[in-house]
Amino acid sequence: MKPGDDAIREQVRSALAEDMGSGDVSAELIDPESLAHARLISREPGVLAGRDWARIAFELLDPDCRQDWTIDDGGPIHADQVLCRLHGKARALLSAERTALNFLQLLSGVASHTRHHVEAMAGTGVRLLDTRKTIPGLRHAQKYAVTCGGGHNHRLGLHDMVMLKENHIAAAGSIATAVATARRLHPGLSVEVEVETLEQLDQALGAGADRIMLDNFDLDSLRAAVEINAGRSVLEASGGLDLNRLRLVAETGVDEISVGALTKTIQPLDLSLLFD
Numbered sequence: 001m002k003p004g005d006d007a008i009r010e011q012v013r014s015a016l017a018e019d020m021g022s023g024d025v026s027a028e029l030i031d032p033e034s035l036a037h038a039r040l041i042s043r044e045p046g047v048l049a050g051r052d053w054a055r056i057a058f059e060l061l062d063p064d065c066r067q068d069w070t071i072d073d074g075g076p077i078h079a080d081q082v083l084c085r086l087h088g089k090a091r092a093l094l095s096a097e098r099t100a101l102n103f104l105q106l107l108s109g110v111a112s113h114t115r116h117h118v119e120a121m122a123g124t125g126v127r128l129l130d131t132r133k134t135i136p137g138l139r140h141a142q143k144y145a146v147t148c149g150g151g152h153n154h155r156l157g158l159h160d161m162v163m164l165k166e167n168h169i170a171a172a173g174s175i176a177t178a179v180a181t182a183r184r185l186h187p188g189l190s191v192e193v194e195v196e197t198l199e200q201l202d203q204a205l206g207a208g209a210d211r212i213m214l215d216n217f218d219l220d221s222l223r224a225a226v227e228i229n230a231g232r233s234v235l236e237a238s239g240g241l242d243l244n245r246l247r248l249v250a251e252t253g254v255d256e257i258s259v260g261a262l263t264k265t266i267q268p269l270d271l272s273l274l275f276d
Contacts, residue, residue: 001153003140005052011141012056015099024095036090036275040104042077043270047115049073049148050107053141054084057100062092074111074148083271090275097273105268106138107145112269114149114262120243121257124250129154129236129258142263154258162191164209169193175200179207192236201225205232215239219252226253 003011040054051073058065065088071077086093117128128151134142143153155161162182164175172178175193182191192211193204198221204212205228214225216239229235236256237249249257 001140001147001156002144005056007140008052009056009060011137012053012099012103013060015102016057016060016096019099020095024091027091027094030090030094032089032091034090035088036093038086038093038273038275039082040084040086040100040271040273042079042081042083043272044077044079046077046108046112046269047149048075048077048083048104048108049111049145050104050141053103053107054100057096057103058086058088058092061096062088064088065092074150077108077269086273093273093275101271101273103141105271106135106266107141107148108269108271109266110142110145110263111149113266114146114151116243117246117259117262118150120246121250124247126250126254127152127256128262129256130262131258131260131264132157133260133264135263146262149262151262152256160189162186162189163194164192165194166196175203175209176207179204179209183208194238198224198228201228205229209233211236213238213258214254219248222249222252222254 048071051069055067058067065086068085069083071083077083121128130143130146130151130153143156146153155163164178164182169175169178172181179191179193190210192213193209194213194215195201195204196215201212211234213236214222217225217237222237225235234256235254236258237254238258241249241257241259246257
């Protein structure tokens, strides 16, 4: 789900204010009427995400800045590729540079990391999901970047799906009671139950859960869960999954795999802005 322009603009405006404070004292060395050409380039391969955040950063400081982007979000990047050519006020380009790059590098890093996971699962038909393990204030942006990399979004927050985890079940008394109460309070929402054993899986199926998260199941247990489920509920595998194990888990027959590292363990893509 991509945030709207107004939401992106507010994020970028806040980031610029944080960076510039009372003013960019370094850029003040440049003649305010001086114009410049610049290139935004990639130093390494990856997947682009966050173009609108970068665009708005330059636009807010120089509404007349010309930006010629050569690639859309979700597109593959190769090393030394020119992503955008800019022409505008030199001061504005200098002041917006770090904010634009911060958003673009972070979100492209998320998209690129996601693409690696998607490729590792290729051909299995299993959906790759993100989680709520995001940088505070950037959840919408990071979840959008996941989709740019070919992944899918799990719930956005605490409001759009009932997710019954270990502590919810303990507080409610049982899986059956927790699911029944969730149905009564929020009849229009999907209900997912986290389980840690095959016995709990049986309980969740008996309670009529729409979705069941198989937390830290080994491969044999995942296969057994798929057989027990027999298509009654959407099965999501989760817990400590890295690229080396991802395909093995996907081949057990689960429907989805959620990976917190997509938005939590981020290596920003190496990008640079160079004046001509």
